Amino acid sequence: MSQITVNQSLCKKDGACVAVCPTRTIALNAEGFPEEVPEAGCMLCGHCVAVCPTGALTHSELPDEAFLPASKELPSPALMDGFLISRRSVREFKKRPVARETLEVLLDVARRAPMASNSQNLHWIVVEDGAKVHDLAQETVNCLQSSGINPARLEAWKSGYDFVLRGAPTLVVGCAPADYEWGKPDCAIALTYMELAAEARGLGVCWAGYLTRVAAVHAPLRQALSVPEGHAVCGGLMLGEGKYSYRKVPPRKPLSVQWI
Ligand SMILES: Cc1cc2nc3c(=O)[nH]c(=O)nc-3n(C[C@H](O)[C@H](O)[C@H](O)COP(=O)(O)O)c2cc1C
Numbered sequence: 284m285s286q287i288t289v290n291q292s293l294c295k296k297d298g299a300c301v302a303v304c305p306t307r308t309i310a311l312n313a314e315g316f317p318e319e320v321p322e323a324g325c326m327l328c329g330h331c332v333a334v335c336p337t338g339a340l341t342h343s344e345l346p347d348e349a350f351l352p353a354s355k356e357l358p359s360p361a362l363m364d365g366f367l368i369s370r371r372s373v374r375e376f377k378k379r380p381v382a383r384e385t386l387e388v389l390l391d392v393a394r395r396a397p398m399a400s401n402s403q404n405l406h407w408i409v410v411e412d413g414a415k416v417h418d419l420a421q422e423t424v425n426c427l428q429s430s431g432i433n434p435a436r437l438e439a440w441k442s443g444y445d446f447v448l449r450g451a452p453t454l455v456v457g458c459a460p461a462d463y464e465w466g467k468p469d470c471a472i473a474l475t476y477m478e479l480a481a482e483a484r485g486l487g488v489c490w491a492g493y494l495t496r497v498a499a500v501h502a503p504l505r506q507a508l509s510v511p512e513g514h515a516v517c518g519g520l521m522l523g524e525g526k527y528s529y530r531k532v533p534p535r536k537p538l539s540v541q542w543i
Contacts, residue, residue, distance in 0.1 A: 286343045287319040287331065293339035300331035300340055326401045368532050370479065373449075373487025376523035380411055380452040381486060386522075389455075392480040396473040399465035405473055405517075408508050410454040416521075419454065419507055420447035423494050426501035447493045451521030454491065456498075458514040470517035478520060487525025494519050 287309060296315040308323040309331055317331075317340065329345050333353070341347060358366070386409055394403065410416050424432075424440050424447060436446055448454060457474055459466025478488045498504050498516035510516060 284343075285319045285321065286325060287317070288341045288343070289317050290339045290341075291316055293337045294335075295337055295339070297336070299334045299336070303330040303334050305330070328401045366483070367479075369529070370482050371529050372489045373521075373523075373525035373527075374489055375526040376449060376451045376487060376521070377526055378413060378452055379524055380413060381481075381522050383411065385484060385486070386411070386453070386455070389477045389480050389522075393457075393473040393477040396469075396476040398469045398473070402463065402465065402469060404460055404463060405466075405470055406458045406511055406514055408456040408458065408510070410456070410508075413450075413452040416448050416451055416454045417445065419494060419504065420445050422501070422504045422507050423447045423497045426497045426504065427493070430500075448491060448521055449489055451489070451523050453522040454494075454519060455522060456491070456494070456508060456519040457517050458510055459517050461513055461515040466515060466517045474518050474520050481520075481522055485524075487523055489521045491519035491521055 294316055296311070298311060298317075300317050301309045301311055305328060306323050306326055308320055308325040309317045310320050312318040319325075325342075325344075327342075327344055329342065329350065332340055332342050332345055332347070333350060338347075390407055390409075393407075394405075398405075410419065424437070428437060439446060455474075455477065457470035459470060474490070478490075481488050494504070495516055495518050498508065498510070505516065508516065
């Protein structure tokens with residue numbers, strides 16, 4: 284059974300659906316109308332439906348109600364560049380947790396990120412309780428302690444300095460099936476979407492590198508996070524309201540680039 288249906292009275296035969304299909308699942312027939320090539324293996328990216336200017340094309344696995352109208356408003360390059368380069372890792376948070384409704388929006392933005400072969404197989408763990416975030420930091424330190432950590436770090440932790448999760452009130456952790464080769468890049472891109480969407484709402488974000496690294500080798504941390512069976516932790520973000528705002532953008536190393 285064909286998944287793709289074309290309303291020939293609406294179709295302008297512009298070939299856009301064919302051009303944008305990444306798997307060549309659509310071809311033009313002898314009359315110039317798009318037609319499904321079932322053996323090509325559609326990856327359900329939805330581009331064919333989304334690009335059609337007249338709404339002539341529908342896909343049985345992708346109901347029309349699930350599509351959003353595309354934004355016509357672009358931020359100016361200066362606004363966008365300024366926003367991107369002014370983003371900072373926040374390491375001092377206020378105690379107030381991020382509201383559930385905001386987290387839902389951020390997760391929804393993250394699921395719009397590009398993913399290899401449109402896999403969409405990330406699983407999210409959201410820790411909304413600051414005390415639980417602190418317990419996860421403790422479990423991370425438990426592992427670091429036995430695997431060789433800078434003693435000054437450990438002393439700092441003992442005196443109440445949370446170098447792991449920075450006293451953040453909220454933590455989002457991304458997981459992917461352990462045998463999925465693109466889990467880490469997919470998760471990093473999705474978390475980057477989330478980070479920028481959070482920043483746009485005035486929230487502060489910091490990547491949870493210690494926790495991610497330790498979760499790969501320390502089962503008690505995965506248990507504390509309730510990581511689903513067969514999944515690996517691929518990345519995480521601390522989220523909350525930052526205590527400080529930045530007046531300047533720090534310098535970066537010069538670019539290393541070769542033009543060919
Ligand atoms: C994958 C990744 C892991 C990171 N892990 C941590 C971390 O565990 N703790 C931390 O304080 N910062 C962490 N950071 C933040 C970096 O230290 C920070 O991005 C870098 O110093 C540049 O500063 P900026 O983000 O303000 O531009 C991480 C960043 C990335 C991309």
